[in-house]
Amino acid sequence: MLFNYKAVDDKGVNKEGEIDAPNQDTAISGLQRRGLIIVSIKSADKNKSIFKMAFFERVKTKDVVILSRQISTLFEAQVSALKAFTLLAGNVENKLLGRYLNQICDDLQAGVSISGALSKYPDVFSNFYVNMVKAGEETGKLDQTFAYLADYLDRQYALTTKTKNALIYPVFVICTFFVVMILMFVIVIPKLSAIILDSGQAVPFYTQVVIAISNFFVNYGFLLLIFVALLGIWLWRLSVSEKGKIYLDKMKLSIPAVGDLYHKLYLSRIADNLNTMLTSGIPIVRSIDITAEVVGSRVYKQILKEVADSVKSGLSLSGAFEKHPEVPGILTQMVKVGEETGSLGPILKTLADFYKREVDGAVDTLVGLIEPVMIVVLGLGVGILLVSVLMPIYNMTGSIS
Numbered sequence: 001m002l003f004n005y006k007a008v009d010d011k012g013v014n015k016e017g018e019i020d021a022p023n024q025d026t027a028i029s030g031l032q033r034r035g036l037i038i039v040s041i042k043s044a045d046k047n048k049s050i051f052k053m054a055f056f057e058r059v060k061t062k063d064v065v066i067l068s069r070q071i072s073t074l075f076e077a078q079v080s081a082l083k084a085f086t087l088l089a090g091n092v093e094n095k096l097l098g099r100y101l102n103q104i105c106d107d108l109q110a111g112v113s114i115s116g117a118l119s120k121y122p123d124v125f126s127n128f129y130v131n132m133v134k135a136g137e138e139t140g141k142l143d144q145t146f147a148y149l150a151d152y153l154d155r156q157y158a159l160t161t162k163t164k165n166a167l168i169y170p171v172f173v174i175c176t177f178f179v180v181m182i183l184m185f186v187i188v189i190p191k192l193s194a195i196i197l198d199s200g201q202a203v204p205f206y207t208q209v210v211i212a213i214s215n216f217f218v219n220y221g222f223l224l225l226i227f228v229a230l231l232g233i234w235l236w237r238l239s240v241s242e243k244g245k246i247y248l249d250k251m252k253l254s255i256p257a258v259g260d261l262y263h264k265l266y267l268s269r270i271a272d273n274l275n276t277m278l279t280s281g282i283p284i285v286r287s288i289d290i291t292a293e294v295v296g297s298r299v300y301k302q303i304l305k306e307v308a309d310s311v312k313s314g315l316s317l318s319g320a321f322e323k324h325p326e327v328p329g330i331l332t333q334m335v336k337v338g339e340e341t342g343s344l345g346p347i348l349k350t351l352a353d354f355y356k357r358e359v360d361g362a363v364d365t366l367v368g369l370i371e372p373v374m375i376v377v378l379g380l381g382v383g384i385l386l387v388s389v390l391m392p393i394y395n396m397t398g399s400i401s
Helices: 024-033 050-055 061-076 081-089 095-109 114-118 127-139 142-199 205-240 242-254 258-279 284-294 298-312 317-322 329-341 344-400
Strands: 002-008 014-020 037-043
Touching: 002 024, 014 024, 014 095, 024 037, 024 095, 061 081, 061 142, 081 095, 095 114, 114 127, 127 142, 127 258, 127 284, 142 205, 142 258, 142 344, 205 242, 205 344, 242 258, 242 298, 258 284, 258 298, 258 344, 284 298, 298 317, 317 329, 329 344
Parallel strands: none
Antiparallel strands: 002 014, 002 037
């Protein structure tokens, strides 16, 4: 629950804010641990709509990147963990993240480790993030760990955003194409076909096909809407089941051009994750398991799980990768070189940079090809449609003259 409070600190300064806690007693205890004298406290949940909480109050990757850089800077300046999180909780722009940080401060004051406190918020701090922080606590290099995390999240955010943005344009053009075609069949074609049919002249076969499609949309369009709605429901049900997610991930990877882009994206993410965690001192099997959870593809998740099992049984990482055709030979050979020379971390970093450039190149190529192709297809579709009905009208006016 969320509570609004008014309090006074030990210097007599008035404080106002929000605290997230299971109940009011816990909220009061949390505020008292911060050295605050409570003036008033009341529930704020009834003033918050469920819609706002679900859709507007969320923590973005960008917020976590900025937070990680700020924590790294404060730790470099020898600021204690509790002081650092308290300072950031009062100055963070995202209100939901601010409430989480206040709770983390309470946990730190109660003796909980930083990684333990962060692990309570998996929707913000992933398993990968928490394990990186845990490794930083064990090695005493938390400032470097948070700097690594900020750089890593920044790279992944930029890469994922660019990939998604590259697919927005073709989806928009395709949707526009279908909307234009449907409007033509429902509004324009019926008026023109009435003129053609009333003339009594012979109607070409291709024009008859266009008129028949138009009549179907006009008379039975609701059936098509029902079919689309049922298809949408089926796809949604498919996307929430585990088997459905695996099927959709496989289908996504099999699409020409787009599938190659996603392959490179996931390979870049795998290499980057493994490099970041191995550099931080996390054991290789644990690193592979964590990477499997955050790679973003059920296909590659299963591959990494099998790779982890193979490494546990004594096989090298390169040998485990060789079993899977989805992992290209160049990655396997580079990992093998890294294992033989004892420089697996730098090799993985090189691979991550290589696949990032490959993703950038694939995105640019995809966008460059899709734009003209879609425009040509859209133009041809509308052109053929108009010619099918305008030619008979032109012939009719020619015969009259």
